[in-house]
Amino acid sequence: MNPYRLYLVTDDRQPIDTLKTVVAEAVAGGVTMVQVREKHGDVRAFIERAQAIKTVLQGTGVPLIINDRVDVALAVDADGVHLGQSDMPAILARQLIGPDKLLGLSVETEQQLQDAQLLPVDYLGISAIFATPTKTDLKKQWGIAGLRQAVAHSALPLVAIGGINETNMADIMATGVDGIALVSAICQASCPRSAVQNLLLKMG
Numbered sequence: 388m389n390p391y392r393l394y395l396v397t398d399d400r401q402p403i404d405t406l407k408t409v410v411a412e413a414v415a416g417g418v419t420m421v422q423v424r425e426k427h428g429d430v431r432a433f434i435e436r437a438q439a440i441k442t443v444l445q446g447t448g449v450p451l452i453i454n455d456r457v458d459v460a461l462a463v464d465a466d467g468v469h470l471g472q473s474d475m476p477a478i479l480a481r482q483l484i485g486p487d488k489l490l491g492l493s494v495e496t497e498q499q500l501q502d503a504q505l506l507p508v509d510y511l512g513i514s515a516i517f518a519t520p521t522k523t524d525l526k527k528q529w530g531i532a533g534l535r536q537a538v539a540h541s542a543l544p545l546v547a548i549g550g551i552n553e554t555n556m557a558d559i560m561a562t563g564v565d566g567i568a569l570v571s572a573i574c575q576a577s578c579p580r581s582a583v584q585n586l587l588l589k590m591g
């Protein structure tokens with residue numbers, strides 16, 4: 388199964404109980420991968436939240452990915468790490484996590500997309516497709532045409548992220564991308580489970 392198909396990235400503004408409920412509901416709805424993304428708290432809080440989500444995911448077969456921090460991923464024995472361009476270099480991260488964990492990398496330019504093809508990573512996050520209030524320090528909006536170009540120039544699996552929801556989902560999928568990552572369309576939904584089911588239906 389393609390683990391990248393519908394990829395939930397968590398909302399760090401949600402309290403831990405909400406976070407756990409959202410992840411449990413999203414998994415019941417059918418998400419295929421979960422990334423814990425923490426941008427504000429300290430490392431202890433990050434580990435606590437990651438551990439809580441690991442418990443929610445136990446026995447579901449849905450991989451747990453940690454955003455930014457290799458140390459947190461190792462501490463909770465996560466299934467992988469997602470790195471940005473200013474995080475630890477992918478080659479070093481791979482040495483630390485070993486060959487069997489998943490490693491993702493964000494790419495924000497065509498040059499980064501090209502350079503990443505030679506790196507020891509499993510997938511690339513095409514960041515960002517559209518502007519989004521969830522992440523305001525974006526370098527680029529790839530748009531649909533840019534995403535289509537990226538798909539044509541990558542041998543690695545690609546995940547689209549940024550401003551994706553049920554209204555633009557069909558256009559994103561039509562580019563041939565391997566997966567879609569979302570924060571607000573799932574985390575802010577009144578019912579995350581039906582939001583995920585609806586997204587999967589629209590994915591076809």
Ligand SMILES: Cc1ncc(COP(=O)(O)OP(=O)(O)O)c(N)n1
Pocket residue numbers: 394396422424426454455469470471472491492493511512513514522546548568
């Ligand atoms: C699947 C996926 N793709 C891209 C990103 C963005 O990562 P990054 O550029 O490091 O930005 P932050 O998420 O750390 O703010 C992602 N997290 N996940």
Ligand SMILES: Cc1ncsc1CCOP(=O)(O)O
Pocket residue numbers: 396514515518519520521522548549550551568569570571572
């Ligand atoms: C983490 C991240 N990386 C690029 S855009 C983004 C946020 C995506 O959030 P949303 O799905 O709410 O637009």
Ligand SMILES: [Mg+2]
Pocket residue numbers: 454455469470471472474
């Ligand atoms: Mg990052």
